[in-house]
Amino acid sequence: TFAFDHCFWSMREDDPKFASQDRVFDSLGREVLDRAFEGYNGCIFAYGQTGSGKSYTMMGTPEQKGIIPRLCDALFEKIALVTAASLSCKVEVSYMEIYNEKVHDLLDPNGSKQNLKVREHNILGPYVDGLSMCVVSSFVDIDNLMSEGNKSRTVAATNMNSESSRSHAVFSIVLTQTLTDQASG
Numbered sequence: 001t002f003a004f005d006h007c008f009w010s011m012r013e014d015d016p017k018f019a020s021q022d023r024v025f026d027s028l029g030r031e032v033l034d035r036a037f038e039g040y041n042g043c044i045f046a047y048g049q050t051g052s053g054k055s056y057t058m059m060g061t062p063e064q065k066g067i068i069p070r071l072c073d074a075l076f077e078k079i080a081l082v083t084a085a086s087l088s089c090k091v092e093v094s095y096m097e098i099y100n101e102k103v104h105d106l107l108d109p110n111g112s113k114q115n116l117k118v119r120e121h122n123i124l125g126p127y128v129d130g131l132s133m134c135v136v137s138s139f140v141d142i143d144n145l146m147s148e149g150n151k152s153r154t155v156a157a158t159n160m161n162s163e164s165s166r167s168h169a170v171f172s173i174v175l176t177q178t179l180t181d182q183a184s185g
Contacts, residue, residue, distance in 0.1 A: 091175055097154065
């Protein structure tokens, strides 16, 4: 059985069924963000054939931001609201591609495209050994890193798209909240 929670129509803005980028984010991204602040992991997974709207849904355009820029904007807005003398937040990102069963770091400052190993931590679970983690403080930082990483992605022609990415991209955002003891002694 195949089940889904939402189905969005985004073909023509004048159609009464039209789902804006804002509606898609409110339906999918906002809850992921709220749960992250509660300490839960979240994942938004875009899957479909070339030209089906994955990039538009996830990144959008400068005029119609997608899920990732909206989520990041909301993330840093919420950090500004919750950060206090007793709570600090740190945001780190990583960006990797999986191509032909090999993992490459898209944020590797050396651009080496070396094959990284997937390992298992006994408490934290699977992780990619040697994957770059970059501290960021705004969506502009994230957007710049994604743009640089995208330049390193593997592309090749398909029957439907002359410059289709031939890899799977995984962009991770890690939010770390730290409570600090303000007791003076």
